[in-house]
Amino acid sequence: MARMVLALLIVAIPATAAMGQGVSIFTNLDTFEAAATDAGKVLKGIEDFEESNVPPGGIAGPLPDPLGSAPNEAFPNGLAFGNIQLQSNLLGTNATDAVPGSGLIVLGAGFIGSHTTVVGANTFVESTDMVFPDGDKTAIGFNVITNGGPSVQISVFDTGGSQIFQDVITAGANDSSFVGLVSSSAIGRINVADLTDFGELVDNIRMYVVPEPATFGLLAIAGLAMLRRRR
Numbered sequence: 001m002a003r004m005v006l007a008l009l010i011v012a013i014p015a016t017a018a019m020g021q022g023v024s025i026f027t028n029l030d031t032f033e034a035a036a037t038d039a040g041k042v043l044k045g046i047e048d049f050e051e052s053n054v055p056p057g058g059i060a061g062p063l064p065d066p067l068g069s070a071p072n073e074a075f076p077n078g079l080a081f082g083n084i085q086l087q088s089n090l091l092g093t094n095a096t097d098a099v100p101g102s103g104l105i106v107l108g109a110g111f112i113g114s115h116t117t118v119v120g121a122n123t124f125v126e127s128t129d130m131v132f133p134d135g136d137k138t139a140i141g142f143n144v145i146t147n148g149g150p151s152v153q154i155s156v157f158d159t160g161g162s163q164i165f166q167d168v169i170t171a172g173a174n175d176s177s178f179v180g181l182v183s184s185s186a187i188g189r190i191n192v193a194d195l196t197d198f199g200e201l202v203d204n205i206r207m208y209v210v211p212e213p214a215t216f217g218l219l220a221i222a223g224l225a226m227l228r229r230r231r
Helices: 001-017 028-037 214-228
Strands: 023-026 042-047 059-063 085-089 104-107 116-121 128-133 136-147 151-158 163-170 176-183 185-195 202-211
Touching: 023 028, 023 163, 028 136, 028 176, 059 136, 085 104, 085 116, 116 128, 128 202, 151 176, 163 176, 176 185, 176 202, 185 202
Parallel strands: none
Antiparallel strands: 023 176, 042 202, 059 104, 085 128, 104 116, 116 202, 128 185, 136 176, 136 202, 151 163, 151 185
16 A cells, blocks of 8 residues: 555656646636646745835835845845845836836835735836746746736746746736736746836735655655554
8 A cells, every 4th residue: 555655656746747838827816826736836935025114104215126135225134035036127028128127116005005015116117027036936926016007917937038928917906916827837037017107016926836856755755654654
């Protein structure tokens, strides 16, 4: 019985890794999390910006690009995860246009009706980039808040800078809309652009990765140990 369970665990590894081709988009958090889990991905971390020292209703910025792990006036300890960076982007919708613009702005909870602290490009005509330099993120979920909306373009790029996905979602004015992206390859950058030039902000960035093979090995060992205890 133990050998059969171990064999099933080993066979499941390549099958899980092969699930899904390209990029799928979700607008519901529960559905996104289920899809990411079904594809063999695990949550690495969530950046919710709540460690910022910007008070409710307050504002900080513009902050210089990129905003990452380095301390700054709004985030004295930097972002919670050094493997994510945010930057403003003057053009943003093309693979070669990852050019920082006029910096970022941080808005405290309640500033535009949001219940949490949010971050985005400093000017309305710019777009907002989320950059994932570690090259291990294969599913990303986040909230989008606009100052007017409703059309927000989501562009996804791989770690080499090539665009692999683009879609337009509807985001309510001064409201939070969820976007989840599950990819068969590593995501290097996501550009969020309010097409009506009212400005866009992001929050609650969920980062998923595929576990290392050693992690699967530990899961198999744990499963065998549980079987032995039951016998």
